[in-house]
Amino acid sequence: MDRAIFEAMINTRRQLHRRPEEGWTEFETTYYIVSRLKTLGYEKILAGASCINKEAVLGRSAELVAREKERAVQAGVPRAFIDACEDYTGALAVLETGRPGPVTALRFDIDCVLVEETDDPEHAPNKGGFASERKGLMHACGHDGHTAVGLAVARWIIEHKDELSGTIKLIFQPAEEGVRGAAAIAASGLLDDVDYIFGSHCGGKAKPGEVALVRGGVLASTKLDIRFTGKASHAGNEPHKGRSALMAACAASLMLAGIPRHGGGASRIAVGKMIAGEGRNVTPVHALIQIEVRGETAEVNDYMVENVKHIVKGAAEAYQTQYEIEKTGEATTIIDHPEMQKLVREAAQALPEVKNIVELSNPSGSEDFTALLKRVTDKGGQGALFRWGCRHNGHHKSDFDLQDEQSMPIGFGVFCNLVKKINSAAC
Amino acid sequence: MDRAIFEAMINTRRQLHRRPEEGWTEFETTYYIVSRLKTLGYEKILAGASCINKEAVLGRSAELVAREKERAVQAGVPRAFIDACEDYTGALAVLETGRPGPVTALRFDIDCVLVEETDDPEHAPNKGGFASERKGLMHACGHDGHTAVGLAVARWIIEHKDELSGTIKLIFQPAEEGVRGAAAIAASGLLDDVDYIFGSHCGGKAKPGEVALVRGGVLASTKLDIRFTGKASHAGNEPHKGRSALMAACAASLMLAGIPRHGGGASRIAVGKMIAGEGRNVTPVHALIQIEVRGETAEVNDYMVENVKHIVKGAAEAYQTQYEIEKTGEATTIIDHPEMQKLVREAAQALPEVKNIVELSNPSGSEDFTALLKRVTDKGGQGALFRWGCRHNGHHKSDFDLQDEQSMPIGFGVFCNLVKKINSAAC
Amino acid sequence: MDRAIFEAMINTRRQLHRRPEEGWTEFETTYYIVSRLKTLGYEKILAGASCINKEAVLGRSAELVAREKERAVQAGVPRAFIDACEDYTGALAVLETGRPGPVTALRFDIDCVLVEETDDPEHAPNKGGFASERKGLMHACGHDGHTAVGLAVARWIIEHKDELSGTIKLIFQPAEEGVRGAAAIAASGLLDDVDYIFGSHCGGKAKPGEVALVRGGVLASTKLDIRFTGKASHAGNEPHKGRSALMAACAASLMLAGIPRHGGGASRIAVGKMIAGEGRNVTPVHALIQIEVRGETAEVNDYMVENVKHIVKGAAEAYQTQYEIEKTGEATTIIDHPEMQKLVREAAQALPEVKNIVELSNPSGSEDFTALLKRVTDKGGQGALFRWGCRHNGHHKSDFDLQDEQSMPIGFGVFCNLVKKINSAAC
């Protein structure tokens, strides 16, 4: 790839790596993206509230956002910018070539994870002086690289816009972690005219020099926060007057783990956290459990969610507590459009750096690109998800790194080739 | 006591010991009682359905009754007698002296327990040749003695009726075990005119030669049968299609055991039995648990019952099963009428065989005489429960025995003395 | 197929259908098989204890066997025969052709299931007058047909023995239901010289006219009976002195259902039955739960068993009870020998009645032929399992029927063709 674009991309990634922001608080990141897109010459840029449907937002804490907004302002983001975004994050740039042609959307996710970066001096960001400046937060899943690739693709597109036809939509999606952000973008309707949509993720099982076509195995998933509210009483004097939210949460947790396996495919249930009770000798009033379910098919995932609802309601009834179930994230399975897989394969094959192309379909994690692809598919479009390999020590670990920055050009290249193929003015 | 009455009483007790009948199936026993009362000269005898309110019957299995009716017929009870009783058991004899005076009721319970009598040759019923002829059933709680005492008292009363005033009601109550029978007698209204009611039990903590005034400590109790109904499925192929009644019952059992202690007094919860499931590899459709709760006060017992209801409903909801709660027994706490305690004390003191009189008030078992006393009290009457001591190896054990038949005259004597005091024509 | 053989086979199947016997109690069936084999001219017949390793027997109740032995004797089986079998069932006939050649084993299972046959007059066994004479027991899985096919194959072999070389071993396996019987046969060592082993099952997903090659999807499974033993106490007076086996079983059941899913393949856990407790107001001393686990791979199944052990031990510890875990059945996954699949395919293709040949590999039930195949494979042999289709309303249902007796010749034909191919004297 073009040396200047490559170097800018690497710089961008490092700059973002320094300032990781968790889902729905990517103010510095969004401001950076929007500023860069403007500089590149994009005219139609939707940021924050304007690129999502606020009703459909999942897993966003107003309290956290308020706090983080102040932090971002202190870090130099103009308050007016965030205000204009209505305190939401993410951006969507639209390039209309003016020539008739298909609408193509590319998705890049921008948030970090709650991991503390290692202080190992051999860790490249430490060596290179671009480690996270924000304790407890880290781009340990590579979304800094995704965003940098996205901005590089944005630059390539604008530099080649005279050779292109149709419309290109570049989505910089917030809050992919916890599969929270895509739903609100899907629900915005802004992708309803999209003919083709593509997303990617670095690493995973894809090895350096490899492009992996994701044909299946992405588990549908729903993330839920469940709250029980009981009644306090002195546990020594009047235990009978209390209603223990903690006990309701414990009973629910045990029963949740026991949701029967589904004969139609793999399922998952995890009770990942519980915080319950106020004091040793007081009947606990508040209990929160954070759970997630998954399914090899949407049907299996729905089955799990349905069972969760019955169990939580039942536990609340048994312990005479109140309850709330809040959906904080949601993803579905990947839809396999064989023609799109073929396109990605060709786009990858055209790159000399690509040594191997594989297909993935075994059950693994979840990815909320699936929500965008589903919306596009429902409206008559198509799309695909691919992985570009890289060396790494495991995602979400404190020593995760895009160890070979040379891997990013593959992601860049596949996206550009796809645009070339689909939106060539020559076609 | 009169030698003839004593010997008849011992004979009666032994005869009844041979033919133990469990609650609501006391056909031979009821027929025996009614025959004897007639022979004695009682004219007003209500038997079976006529001395209870059928709507208020607890813990009676129509299936068991039907089977046992045939057994009783085979054992010689006229079918017409049982038909006239409408398949119910128990009897109530009324003696109207014709002289104005108070209405006094005496209660004697008649059923056996599900215990297999020991074959120890030293066990008195084996030695004396009057052991249970019905395998698995035994008068191991002394109700054979209670009934024998009752018939002896009935004889004494009729022999002394010219010295008595007012009305005497002799209640031969079915199904005391599981505290089932009293509710239906109370609800019959036949005791609503009673001024004084007395009941007794042999043994317990009362030692030989001792009469114990029961002033408290009788736990209120409710017995419940709980059934869950789920949905079958092959546990290997389609586990997700099943709804496990067994799991609902297990979760309910765990949560039941965990009902918070009551700050206002002792409580009890027991899950005594579970029968659940049809086959190893089929999701269980049926589950039955048999439970009981108790409370030092009626309020505590009600609290337990209320919690049971929420828990069972919640467990059914959680596992998406149906459920039923059937009350099979109920008793309340003893009401302490100090004046009546005084009367019993005096009646006992007048007996030379009585060496000691004690008061009981520590939490112990349950007794459904409490339901009769409550009804009488609610209608303006009074009453008391007492124990007459005897040597024994523990109630409900296979070697229980009224080891000293000499103890029965004490029970007999207290009852007669009470009647003498209250219904003396001389007063 | 030969008309005489066919008719004998149908008669056999009907005769067996009338006298269904559950696993390890197949005395009438075994006697019938042995008698027939003798009549056919088999000289080396091992029956009962002589064809199994008694140490390795699973899921056999000595009490049930003793009772059923008397029943069989009453039904006409010579007591001496059963005595010689040492009260065990099943048979193994060996035909040595005298010509060098491979050792081939064929497996036929002979037990029934605990299902009550429908009284629907349209149900063929009712129409044909050969319905089960034993209430609550029924050949509702088609093993009557398997045995009949086996005896027909035995006849064909002996009639063609001059055209055959090597050795043929015909296994009439007891107790396949609950996957109990194969382990003891495998452990006998009698199959350690086997080069090729084949088994079959009627029906399932195989349609009429179809032969299905079972290449995978047979779940490994372990069946366990778990007993907790606690301590009795009066639940009202001394609840603290009891140790509830019921509660231990409930807690174990809940925790068992919650064994985490395995990332490496489908797993199953079923708590199918619980019987616990002696009386409503007594702390339960005895609790039995009958469970099974399954796994898409042996590793997954082992993982489940390992977790069961920890959970049961933990529940017993928590409730201060004793426990026992008894393995009552075990099966593993199918080993796929492609060459054997090819042989079966060819054997099936040679039959004009076979319209279609399919392959099965989706997770479904369990089958203890897998234990025999594993033993043979471990010792250097190979083998395969196939299904011959038939019309049916579902296995283990009260109206199951081999509705088209014309399907049995396909099973017969595949076995004979396999023997022809492998043990042809001409080869």
Add this chain to the structure above:
Amino acid sequence: MDRAIFEAMINTRRQLHRRPEEGWTEFETTYYIVSRLKTLGYEKILAGASCINKEAVLGRSAELVAREKERAVQAGVPRAFIDACEDYTGALAVLETGRPGPVTALRFDIDCVLVEETDDPEHAPNKGGFASERKGLMHACGHDGHTAVGLAVARWIIEHKDELSGTIKLIFQPAEEGVRGAAAIAASGLLDDVDYIFGSHCGGKAKPGEVALVRGGVLASTKLDIRFTGKASHAGNEPHKGRSALMAACAASLMLAGIPRHGGGASRIAVGKMIAGEGRNVTPVHALIQIEVRGETAEVNDYMVENVKHIVKGAAEAYQTQYEIEKTGEATTIIDHPEMQKLVREAAQALPEVKNIVELSNPSGSEDFTALLKRVTDKGGQGALFRWGCRHNGHHKSDFDLQDEQSMPIGFGVFCNLVKKINSAAC
């Protein structure tokens, strides 16, 4: 009482109210007490480590202490003082009169609770400008008053020392909340020569103008922190590799709630808090539950603790996690020395402010004065606990207040009268 002493006492209480400190962090309070005692003329003052047995300390977090020490230093407590205390709190002053006579000990507790004081302007501390300056901490149980009474008594004693004989020991006990502090003082041996020990508490059920003799009903109690440690795994990809500490804690909690009631007296079990898990999609590695048990007798309490141990061990076994049980507090029942009750009664009767004297014996809270009394009793001494009534809105509530500072003189008066009676030089 003496006006000067009264006014100093009120001032002291208000000053302490402003600077509440939780158990084992009472550095400002201890420094204040020690300074005052010195000023008063006490010569033998043991502070911090010198008045406890460090091995027997319960419920003290070194981490919290370290942080709070810095806070106290910043607030003006000399670092050298805390260092000399070895970072422990509490004080014991000894007055030897030089005249032979009994050794009398008086106990005053000094710590606060974790309650946030109300901002209601009508709340006296707000009105009077002495509300807590430490957010989230408050003297909401009246120990500020206890300490102020203690210092007033100390003053009275020194002012009257010439009229006294024997030895007086004044215990300013840390960490009464959570019944943590007394054990270490008891174990110090410093009270082994005590003949008489007295403690008091304000409020509770004692009304203004009332002194209550605590003759029973103080529940024995044990406070436990239970930690489970499991193994992390990605809950989506490898759920089978995780060992959930959260699930172990949930199962333990359910089973703990279900410890059978004790037939020998009231028991309590409370699971007051749970903190478990690290992230929604990670198998939880850490779980902490904070529990307490209580018993009407030490035997009942021991029974509860014994059951807790079995349950926690069992849950850890079932879920294959590690576990730890840490005792963080312990109290026993009150020992009733009738002669001491009589003494307190007389000491109270002698006060004109006392309108009424009552006796308490119903089960209620716990109090670790019991540990001191037990030690003294074991060594041949005697003692008693009393309550001096006051108006209040409920202990441990944000608007708790010693609403009538006039109540404190009653506490003061009873202690002084006891000393007068026991240690009078005239005797």
